[in-house]
Amino acid sequence: MFESDARRPLAPAVQPVPATFEDDEPPSHPRRHALWKDVPDEQWDDWRWQTHNAVRSVRQLRNLLGFTPDELEALGRLEGEYKLAIPPYYFSLIDPNDPNDPIRLQSVPSPLEAENPSGYELDDPLEEDKDSPVPGLTHRYPDRALLVTTPNCSMYCRYCTRKRATLTRGGWEGVSADDERMIDYVRQHREIKDVIVSGGDPLTLPVGKLRYYLESLKQINHVDVVRIGTRVPVTLPQRLYDPELIDLLASAEKVYIQTHFNHPREVTPEAVRVCKSLLRAGMPVNNHSVLLKGVNDDLGTMRSLLRGLLRAKVRPYYLFHCDPVTGAGHFRTSVWKGLEIMEGLRGHMSGIGCRCPTTR
Ligand code: SF4
Structure with a gap:
């Protein structure tokens, strides 16, 4: 915690300002995936509609985002193990053209979920x-x-x-x-x-x-x-x-x-x-x-x-x-x-x- 910013000698510690720092507004982005573009605002703003229409299966995902055949096969296997739910609002924050989109990575299953890269991942890591x-x-x-x-x-x-x-x-x-x-x-x-x-x-x-x-x-x-x-x-x-x-x-x-x-x-x-x-x-x-x-x-x-x-x-x-x-x-x-x-x-x-x- 940096409680004493006022006293901290800033000059030696401050890193040069990257150019992108002056340009860090969130990018403008289409706010609805094309699938839901005609949904009336009244429904879109209703949490029950959002919940009811959440993306919950690989079958739905394959029509909304790009996947390789190998990815789809792996996701099909994972589907029996892990749940999936993405409300249309949150799904629409994904850039469908970017397989590494940060919203997609958080919400869409990945074949990497079948791996245990360090060998010490646990079901209850905090015990x-x-x-x-x-x-x-x-x-x-x-x-x-x-x-x-x-x-x-x-x-x-x-x-x-x-x-x-x-x-x-x-x-x-x-x-x-x-x-x-x-x-x-x-x-x-x-x-x-x-x-x-x-x-x-x-x-x-x-x-x-x-x-x-x-x-x-x-x-x-x-x-x-x-x-x-x-x-x-x-x-x-x-x-x-x-x-x-x-x-x-x-x-x-x-x-x-x-x-x-x-x-x-x-x-x-x-x-x-x-x-x-x-x-x-x-x-x-x-x-x-x-x-x-x-x-x-x-x-x-x-x-x-x-x-x-x-x-x-x-x-x-x-x-x-x-x-x-x-x-x-x-x-x-x-x-x-x-x-x-x-x-x-x-x-x-x-x-x-x-x-x-x-x-x-
Ligand atoms: S991080 Fe929180 S919101 Fe996300 S799946 Fe876990 S409990 Fe749910």
Whole structure:
């Protein structure tokens, strides 16, 4: 964390400004794939329509993007193992002519998911299950607990740390059936001050269940902070066009939104709109990015992302290295790459937006 920017002797540390730094606005991009160009705005802006029309199969993908025959064969094999869902809104951020498009890499399955490049990728790389006294709850650090409330997400990120719960078909059972046990555990452990409500994505929960978590945690006096971990502002902002959902989140009074933008092209007017709605309702919005090879592992992209977030008043909270999770090894960079990017940002980025990378 660069807390003392004002005192830091900038001159020797500041890197020369790359020419691209003055030209780092997100590129203009067609906002709808041709398939959906005639969908009325009323439907396009409806999260139910977006969810219902999400791309969920290789059969759909092959008509929307270019693949080689070998890729299609490999993706067909992977389909039985891992889920896939990409709402039309998020899919439309992909440049269909670029096989290495950073939005595509995050959302569209790759044959590389069948590989284990380092040999030590794991299903549960953070060993959350070892610190799980109640199914779905991880209690590792004394003052905080993680609740995995659902295996569902609006879009399945191919590098997901909790892939065993989210992407893996028929995966992890101990998710939402034990919600009362999870809340009871928090209630009985007065040392827990900070609860991370995660998943999967808790903003895909039925409203009644989300209300149960929020109201229960609000009533536990020793809980100061409830962090909602969600990618909905990035992948399905339409869900947060609903003022009742914003009101419900705000009603818990302790809620911080932890979201997850990884690329400047994700910081769209739609995403900015919902982040501002959350901020106006009194909820801080923090972002964690995952450092992903081919997506954001260069200085210009990261700087553009952080500038976009700061313009939206979303605080860049930290930068994670991608965990060594099974099927996501191809996304991992070296630790040095993260340090190099942070060093390159220093002096060219507001201290609000510049934090050290962490391996968790
Ligand atoms: S939204 Fe979060 S939990 Fe869901 S797949 Fe992406 S990283 Fe995993």
